[in-house]
Amino acid sequence: MVPSLENQSFELTEHVEEFEKPEQVNLKRAGQRIIVGPSHKIQDGIEMAQAGDTVMVMTGEYSETLMIDKSNITIMGQKKNNAWPILNGQNKLPDAAVGTGSNIEINGFVIKDYTANGLMLNRSKAVTFRNIHCDKTGLYGIYPVECVGVLVEQCSVTGISDAGIYVGQSKDIVVRNNIAYGNVTGIEIENSVNALVENNEVYDNAGGILVFLLPNNPSKVSTNCKIMNNYIYNNNHVNFGEPGSIVSNVPQGTGLMVMAGDSVEVTGNRFHDNQSFGVAVIGLNLFFGEDYVYDVDPIPDACWVHNNDYQNNGYEPAKIVVESGLDGADLLWDVTGYTNNWHEKNVSSIPPTLPDKNWSWISRKTNYRIWRLLFNIFG
Template sequence: MTALALALLATITVSPGPDAQERLQAALIEAAPGDTVRLGPGRFELTDGLSLDVDKVTVRGAGRDATVLSFKGQKGAGEGLLVTSDDVVLRDFAVEDSKGDGIKSKGADRIVYYNLRVEWTGGPKETNGAYGVYPVSSTDVLVDKVLVRGASDAGIYVGQSKNIVVRNSVAEKNVAGIEIENSYYADVHGNVARHNTGGILVFDLPNLPQMGGHSIRVFDNQVTDNDTPNFAPKGNIVASVPMGTGVMVMANRNVHVFGNTLANNASSNVMLIGYRQPFDDKNYNPLIRQVVIRDNKHGRAGFAPSFPGGAQLAGAMGGALPPVFWDGTGEAVVVAETDVPTLTLGLPSPSTPLDQAKPSLAKFDAARAAEPAPVVLPASMEAAIR
């Protein structure tokens, strides 16, 4: 970039205080590509959602505990901050108590979420917003050093996107801690998912513009103590996630779960299932395929399963289920865990009633499907957080 171009870049500083809503939204509207909107330390009391639709803008606070965008007085039901432009960096601030999603980006390529906190300060409630950070329909997504608490659907959610990295983040006291849905090529690593209903979910759902999720790596995470009762609104897909689920893979292809620490998840450390709801999408595949579970560290699991029939199964197996649970559907499922048994229900299809299950301890061929290649994001995204 030339010296003249650098000179034309601006930093727009906005501080808390009277008329913060109008001043902050004006700064987001008036920013030019390459500008930084700097949020001063303190608490911004906001009454409406904010939006950004200018490319190549950085929104930067003084720290995720120092700069707080509070939406406790929000009058509408929308998200706290909506981004619909490319090459945006969001960093070093917090969003609290939005009526809808905390921060949503849609169709925003090369989006960076860095060192953010999104929280519903009243604790887990059905009336909390659905998603904490919510990038959707995007290419190249980085979520790094983000903390989310209290989302009534998923704390960190990436949907219908590709080339995704979620790392070094903490999700706690959400329904789903981290969720990758209908997406291609994702690395989820170095995160902590604890005290959620379910820790990390990899889903594929029907009737969406992008389906056939594949090539997901979930590795080197700590997924423990997921013990929060499910508080999702009725009808949401995550309302069916059993309390005490560590990692759940549903209707996805080429998913590798390895090197994680999994413990104190009352239903299962790892749950592998097909999509069981009725659907009419002829292009949708409800089965898991080419799923590999290997080299994880398993602690206590399956001691109080909350899914239908789980308590009876646990009783029949001496009081607890094995750490890995598979409904029996799908193909090329590999569990290569040392001395870790896997319970399979032996269901021929996801639509088979549970009362026709034939539970048994499964044995697997040690052969493994090829691991997806690591996700490589554009260098500009990594440079933005240095």
């Protein structure tokens, strides 16, 4: 969650080195496979690739930034003796990969020690990230932005100072069967449309999963996101986000936070041992203040939180939660948005009564006005 830039990977420009187009080298080709070994550069294989080709990368360690400007290619690491090839930024290189195109798959790599981001694809279509492990890759690990058709699966991310898996300003997204731990935020869907986040294990982050609509981005909407069948637990890591960034304000102990997103469905998940709250549905004012002038709708609407499992959430809310006039609970709502609904049993909640889909409009409006008044007085 950084200010919108033409290409966010270059925000750490002091670390960017000059890249020269590599000389063409003779790599082994087997049909539509280009074989890259540790004595070569992966970039050489990308330069050689044609539509339909797979750049097959042998086990070993590679220190480079990949520049991808082709479509219909696969960059695949070959697993040997239970080890994937490694892209190592050596804490000097900015990004592991930057590029744009259509029908691109990156599969089977360990990405570590980059200073800006892991794998960034921008303004691309039909992109797949599979079997990727990101460790200490800067602000983001897996990072598609302004893309249509995104699949992230069977990946793991750790040590990321913003979001381990971040999908922003994109459409038609699936994030499934991943593990996110030890980050500021595990998974973030920001200003995006039509996202499914399912069957992920998210733990030991400051915040587990975020669904945000933020101002001052190319996309002005966040709608139709489904969070289902995830295990979101023990997200109590100290928030080590960059001071002044939006993500630095995510409370330690956050399970799931929906901020200004519309039509977000949350179901079938397990929220356990998150010290501030299990699920929060809030507007932008809690982060930006009531005097902020927005270019987006700051209110969450039509969110539907139901049939989840909650255990031991909200037992020690972070200071920022308490200072906002709230407290720890399984469910937290800042009383913004008439049309949000909850259907959960045996849970703690703030406020104590949350509207369900079977409520009449009069009951809903009365409940809203009462809690809104109390929140304004005591919050």
